[in-house]
Amino acid sequence: xxxxxxxxxxxxxxxxxxxxxxxxxxxxxxxxxxxxxxxxxxxxxxxxxxxxxxxxxxxxxxxxxxxxxxxxxxxxxxxxxxxxxxxxxxxxxxxxxxxxxxxxxxxxxxxxxxxxxxxxxxxxxxxxxxxxxxxxxxxxxxxxxxxxxxxxxxxxxxxxxxxxxxxxxxxxxxxxxxxxxxxxxxxxxxxxxxxxxxxxxxxxxxxxxxxxxxxxxxxxxxxxxxxxxxxxxxxxxxxxxxxxxxxxxxxxxxxxxxxxxxxxxxxxxxxxxxxxxxxxxxxxxxxxxxxxxxxxxx
Numbered sequence: 220x221x222x223x224x225x226x227x228x229x230x231x232x233x234x235x236x237x238x239x240x241x242x243x244x245x246x247x248x249x250x251x252x253x254x255x256x257x258x259x260x261x262x263x264x265x266x267x268x269x270x271x272x273x274x275x276x277x278x279x280x281x282x283x284x285x286x287x288x289x290x291x292x293x294x295x296x297x298x299x300x301x302x303x304x305x306x307x308x309x310x311x312x313x314x315x316x317x318x319x320x321x322x323x324x325x326x327x328x329x330x331x332x333x334x335x336x337x338x339x340x341x342x343x344x345x346x347x348x349x350x351x352x353x354x355x356x357x358x359x360x361x362x363x364x365x366x367x368x369x370x371x372x373x374x375x376x377x378x379x380x381x382x383x384x385x386x387x388x389x390x391x392x393x394x395x396x397x398x399x400x401x402x403x404x405x406x407x408x409x410x411x412x413x414x415x416x417x418x419x420x421x422x423x424x425x426x427x428x429x430x431x432x433x434x435x436x437x438x439x440x441x442x443x444x445x446x447x448x449x450x451x452x453x454x455x456x457x458x459x460x461x462x463x464x465x466x467x468x469x470x471x472x473x474x475x476x477x478x479x480x481x482x483x484x485x486x487x488x489x490x491x492x493x494x495x496x497x498x499x500x501x502x503x504x505x506x507x508x509x510x511x512x513x514x515x516x517x
Contacts, residue, residue: 231250234246235265235269243267265470266472273473310509312336312506313512314326314328314512314513316346316515323343324345324348326352328503328506336506337507357508360504368388368472369473371388371469373469373472373474384397384401387469389468395464399447411446415438415446422438424438424462482500
């Protein structure tokens with residue numbers, strides 16, 4: 220059986236292109252030259268194509284196969300008819316609940332080989348609190364996205380007031396800019412992002428000095444609503460350079476909807492390489508949903 224590393228070493232590449240009708244599409248081409256997969260429809264803009272490729276990368280590994288005798292018998296597109304989903308697999312890990320040095324309740328996920336592959340980021344005041352956390356992990360970890368800007372990505376998330384917001388992240392961890400105000404729905408924030416992508420080259424972005432002496436930039440919309448703004452910079456030149464970076468990166472940045480949960484490669488445990496990080500994430504995604512729960516005396 221191929222390991223994760225073998226499966227990740229591909230001899231193919233995804234290619235984005237504009238077809239003769241002016242629509243954006245993707246195809247997956249093997250080094251032999253054969254096109255082994257392609258999008259079934261075109262899009263007016265590039266980023267829905269990038270979102271489609273992310274879905275293929277996420278769902279193809281582990282997908283089941285259904286043999287259909289003829290095209291007339293194919294399940295109708297847009298429905299779940301005929302789906303044959305894999306049976307739940309037995310986990311090779313166990314959740315252990317224990318009391319930490321501060322008398323708080325914590326959990327860790329231990330693989331059968333003895334390695335700790337995940338642990339609680341915080342302690343809980345009660346046993347029920349830590350059990351609730353484990354149930355959330357079991358439910359969210361499987362479909363959780365990967366936050367992997369290349370070199371940038373747009374992240375959609377909900378703030379503490381349950382408003383939808385977005386930010387433009389660089390792979391070095393810096394936030395290049397974000398939505399100034401929150402939005403009431405996911406569709407509203409996506410419309411705002413699409414509008415900015417299309418008009419960022421000609422947008423009138425204001426660079427100003429705030430009350431603390433830091434230089435910032437912002438882009439206002441209708442009724443003076445702040446559509447896009449930045450953190451502070453030490454100089455006006457720094458803020459102006461940041462504006463140019465935003466004009467360069469925003470149109471082509473991948474769109475990532477964090478949803479309920481997402482993986483970010485900045486954990487406290489060190490890894491020898493970035494590949495090891497993603498292998499660790501794959502192990503958690505495979506084993507956490509069905510891992511049994513045990514309590515230890517530690």
